[in-house]
Amino acid sequence: MQRREFNHLLNTILKPDTIQDFCPNGLQIEGREQVKKIVTGVTASQALIDAAIAQGADTILVHHGYFWKGEAHPITGMKKRRIASLLNHDINLFAYHLPLDVHPEIGNNAQLALLLDLEMTAGLEPMANSVAVKGRLKTPLSAEDFAQKIAKVLDREPLVSSVRDEPIETIAWCTGGGQGYIDLAANQGIDAYLTGEASEQTIHSSREQGIDFFAAGHHATERYGIKALGELLAEHHGFDVTFIDIDNPV
Structure with a gap:
């Protein structure tokens, strides 16, 4: 082509x-x-x-x-x-960049949802193409069990701020460097927020607003959209595509 x-x-x-x-x-x-x-x-x-x-x-x-x-x-x-x-x-x-984050099927947020058994219901922001999304865990889990699932699926131990005693039912997420959306998730009464990175103030937001928080790695949460795009190009358009994962601990 x-x-x-x-x-x-x-x-x-x-x-x-x-x-x-x-x-x-x-x-x-x-x-x-x-x-x-x-x-x-x-x-x-x-x-x-x-x-x-x-x-x-x-x-x-x-x-x-x-x-x-x-x-x-x-x-x-x-x-x-x-x-x-x-x-x-x-x-x-x-x-x-952002077009691959928000795509409803092969996007980073959508692919992470598939991997972690999350049901995406809406954007977290009141706008089209919200970069952060929200939904539910298909099976409610404790923060500890959800952290273990993240570690197993993404092969990356997440940074965790567990501040609630109840199982996680509702969740918001944004792959990559989306830690700033935690306050918006907390304001909407969501149980937990998942992203790639954390800032110093993120943990205070989690503790003071009563929302569980998980940072699973910028790279680790964003492997899957580009991989899915490549697979689509190979399967439906006949390209020779190879995904190469250059590991990054961030």
């Missing part, structure tokens, strides 16, 4: 024009005209680029790409080395 057609296909699936983001979504670095062999991964790190080069990929598709709002503009140091590797090997880089 030609690069332009591939970009259109991704935009049709993920609809980036429907959500305001912190970076450009779609083609970020132009490489070969034909897209045939794709490597997917969470972040366009040097390690992922090197792995894609070793695989002979013509395209890299990630959740975390480049050119974020507020970052320095000069292409020097780490940024220069990464971009040079892509250009020298004529590799396309496509990235989709």
Whole structure:
């Protein structure tokens, strides 16, 4: 498939024009005209680029790409080395951030719900394409049992603030760095909040507002949307796709 057609296909699936983001979504670095062999991964790190080069990929598709709002503009140091590797090997880089978080089927939030047996009922914010969502545990669990389930499914021990004695029935979640939504979840009387990261103030919010909190890792909670997107491209559009997980403890 030609690069332009591939970009259109991704935009049709993920609809980036429907959500305001912190970076450009779609083609970020132009490489070969034909897209045939794709490597997917969470972040366009040097390690992922090197792995894609070793695989002979013509395209890299990630959740975390480049050119974020507020970052320095000069292409020097780490940024220069990464971009040079892509250009020298004529590799396309496509990235989709929030559109991949919010997609109702292959998005990070939706995929995490499938893995952890959560029922998604609505957005946490009163708006279309809410980045955080809410719902219920299909089987209510104590905070300890839910933490053990997270650890088993994601292969990552979560940071836990358990402040309630009752089983968790209602839950809100946002993959990645969504800790700021805990207050919105607490204001709605939700039992627990799950995200990737925690800030210093997050634990105080949990304790003082009586909401259980789980931080299961930014990377660990966001492996699954990009993996599902790659599987869709392989199954329905015939691409050669390899997901490469570059581990990150954060």
